[in-house]
Amino acid sequence: MVFQFSMKTKGVLTLLGGFILLLMSGSMFLWGQINVYVTSYYRQKDDANLDLSVGGAIFPVMMASFGIGLPLGIKLVKIFGQARISLLISTIISCLMIVISSYTARFYQFVIVYGIISGLAQGSIFFVPIYIGYLYFPNNRGLVVGINSLGYALNSFLFGLLFFKLVNPNGLPQISNPDGYSYFEGVSISVAQAVPQAIRSIGYIFLSVSIVATQLIMYHPNQIGEQEKRLKKELQKKESEMKELQQIQQKLELIDIQSTKNNNLQDLEQFKQTDIAQLDQLEVNKKIEIIQLEEEIIHQKIQIAHKLDLQQEYEYINPQILKKLKFEEIQSSENKSNEISQNQKLVELIVLDHPNRKQHKNSFLSEINTKPLDLEKYYDQKENQIEADLQEFKKRNAYIEQQLNNLGPPSIKVCFRQPQLYVSILLGFLVIGLGLIINGNYKSIAKDYGFTSDSFQSLVGSLSGIASGFCRPMWSLLLDKYSFKRILQILLLIEIITSLTIQFTNVNRIFYALWVFIIHTTLGGVLVMWPVFCSQINGIKIGSQLYCFYWLGFTIANLFQFMLVMGLKTKIGFNNILYIYFAQALIGLLLITFYNFKINWAKYYKEIPKNLQSQVSLQKDQTLDNQLRSTISS
Known part of the structure; x- marks a missing residue:
């Protein structure tokens, strides 16, 4: 029996799965709590001179690996076609690395397994449930990111307390060391010795719960890569239809040639009884032309879908701008259908934006008498019109400049030439x-x-x-x-x-x-x-x-x-x-x-x-309408 869930139910399940999944994969900020335990363990096992400050190296290493892994998540969704499959693979890698790290004999091996490999896998997990949640709740993006981020932050709260209970249930104290730090050694060395088993226990909890959580992440038909897949299947169908029609066309041509040469009445009678004979040559050609046009349209749609997917690979990391990006894409597609009229309007705009005083002077000479008073009056009116056009020109230029600034830079290369980029990165560092x-x-x-x-x-x-x-x-x-x-x-x-x-x-x-x-x-x-x-x-x-x-x-x-x-x-x-x-x-x-x-x-x-x-042209048309209305009323 197959259960059929509504879109809302699927969205709720996805939110729940994302919360649990990130709750299990937020171990990066857990390191501040377990650092002293892990360092104490490797001091008594491998390196007695290992101090707590060196143990802290895992935090920046894991943060760097996490950042590298962030863009991988959406790519894996596109490759596998199912978010739950990509999340399952990343989750298994991340959790198994945590378990395997408990068996490492040296601290640098622990850094590689727990810090680098597990950090990469956790980075590829982080934004995928948020991205799928946005597809189900496009109007509640704050709710989606809030629920998922809350799960990520609660990891250090829950598992920090659990780790303490596993390794130090009796509350044994740390022993001060001449290096200025305190460790679990001497009378409390049992705490350090319990670290590997505690890490394995937490790793197995992460693994078992995460596997269940990944299955709650539901498939969404609009997720990245799906539109392109659907269009490619449609294109394959059209190509197969095209091959069939081309084969029929070849048979019709071959039989027509043979019948013309041999004038074989018996072959003609047999041919008339076939299905191919029911198709007229012109009809076949017409169908071929239609399919060719449909294939061309599908090719264009595939290119658009591919560009949208590439865009999503960037935008999902910054989900607060998802709605604006979609609006721009819709607006861009609408503009393509009206490209000719827009270009004409743009030409009209350019002509309007360059008023010519001589043109006004020449035009009114043919419209009115050359009496001095009439000339002076009409000239003043035209001067006022020129000033009004210039003011309108300045307003449109300001509007265009504002809209271009809202669009941002025309290319990423331009950004790298701006000092503001590097100063803003410095500000984040500070x-x-x-x-x-x-x-x-x-x-x-x-x-x-x-x-x-x-x-x-x-x-x-x-x-x-x-x-x-x-x-x-x-x-x-x-x-x-x-x-x-x-x-x-x-x-x-x-x-x-x-x-x-x-x-x-x-x-x-x-x-x-x-x-x-x-x-x-x-x-x-x-x-x-x-x-x-x-x-x-x-x-x-x-x-x-x-x-x-x-x-x-x-x-x-x-x-x-x-x-x-x-x-x-x-x-x-x-x-x-x-x-x-x-x-x-x-x-x-x-x-x-x-x-x-x-x-x-x-x-x-x-x-x-x-x-x-199109926006500029629309604004220009509205301005002309207002001018026309004012002229009529006057």
């Missing part, structure tokens, strides 16, 4: 730094402040995961009401205050947990706000393609915090390192306040795009 260093080192900071309880540190990490997840819808709602500049200024002010005052939270563990919670809200804010910032600077389509460079900036920021901790923690301590992030936040605040990120893309267009020509 803004995300504080959240990354706290996320990766909050346990070490807590130990320095005297909060040595492992259960308390795990609880802080779990609450931080909630902060990073639940704050994202909040930042998104604020972006709908206020400008990006204003929201980012508020976020940076929060970073400035928290980076200067976190050292005073050593007097109370509740204050420390609250400060870490607040800092993680800024981390979630940057991750949800930056795709919008990217599209605002670089345009909708090109901005989607350039977002990977911003993720590269985030990865460099993560690597930078790792190098700072490894090189300076034992020398100047975390409090002094955080002053560096105070300086970064201050520089970021100055940049967003005083630097002009807006680019005049209109000057890089050599001609007006076709989808904009």
Whole structure:
């Protein structure tokens, strides 16, 4: 028995599957909680000199691998034709790598398996359930991304607590080491020895639950690649019809030639009794011509569908602009059908936009008498008309410039010549730094402040995961009401205050947990706000393609915090390192306040795009109608 679900039911199941799937694959931000356990394990197994700062290398490595894997997900959906199949493959790879990492004998092997390979697979998972969810709920995109992102953020909350229960159920303390960090060794070495089994247990949970979750991701007929497949099947059908008609045509021609030469009446009588004889030669030719035209149309549709699929490979990473992209594509297809009339209107627009005073002078000489008073009056009227035309010309130029700026740059090459691109990547590097260093080192900071309880540190990490997840819808709602500049200024002010005052939270563990919670809200804010910032600077389509460079900036920021901790923690301590992030936040605040990120893309267009020509022509027609009405009324 096959169950038939409605589209709404399929959409709900897809949302549920995406939430569970991302809940199982959000282990990148879990590393801040398990770093001390894994490092302690490899210290007693392989390298007694391995310190916690080196263990922190997995965080930036995994973040870089995750970013590389992001574009792979949509490509796999197109290859396999089913999101659940591509997700199943990526999920199995990711979870098995986590399990296999527990058997590695050396720390660098663990970095390769857990950090790089599993990170790539997790990156290919992340946006696929969000993308399919958008297809089912195109008018509720905020709901889709909110539910899926919440699952991703809750991973560190749930599995951070679970990992603690598996490896340290008795709450054994960390032992201070001369390198300035604390580890599970000596009387608490049993905690380190329990790490491999705990990783395997979590890996098996990820694997079993994720396999079920992938089957909840439903097929959508409009997903990437499906339209192109349908058109190719239709084209194959037309090609087979064409072959049959060509064979009939050849038989008709052959029999006609033979009958003409031999004048064989018996062959003619036999031929008349066949099905082929029922088809007239002209009719066959006509059908062939029709199929050829249909094939040509299908070829054009395949090209359009292919371009749309390529566009989706970029746009799904920045889902907040999906609706605008679809609107532009529909508008572009409508413009193609009216291309001739648009070109004519554009010619009329150009003629109208260049008023000629001599032309006006010559025209009125034939219309009125050459009396001085009449000439002066009519001349004044024409002068006023010229001024009105010039003003209208300026308005249309301003409108065209505004629309071209909304379209963004004409090509990605133009973006790479703009300093705003590199300054905006620098701004992302500056803004995300504080959240990354706290996320990766909050346990070490807590130990320095005297909060040595492992259960308390795990609880802080779990609450931080909630902060990073639940704050994202909040930042998104604020972006709908206020400008990006204003929201980012508020976020940076929060970073400035928290980076200067976190050292005073050593007097109370509740204050420390609250400060870490607040800092993680800024981390979630940057991750949800930056795709919008990217599209605002670089345009909708090109901005989607350039977002990977911003993720590269985030990865460099993560690597930078790792190098700072490894090189300076034992020398100047975390409090002094955080002053560096105070300086970064201050520089970021100055940049967003005083630097002009807006680019005049209109000057890089050599001609007006076709989808904009129709808008300009429509505006021009409306202007002429208004002028005509005013003339009639006067």
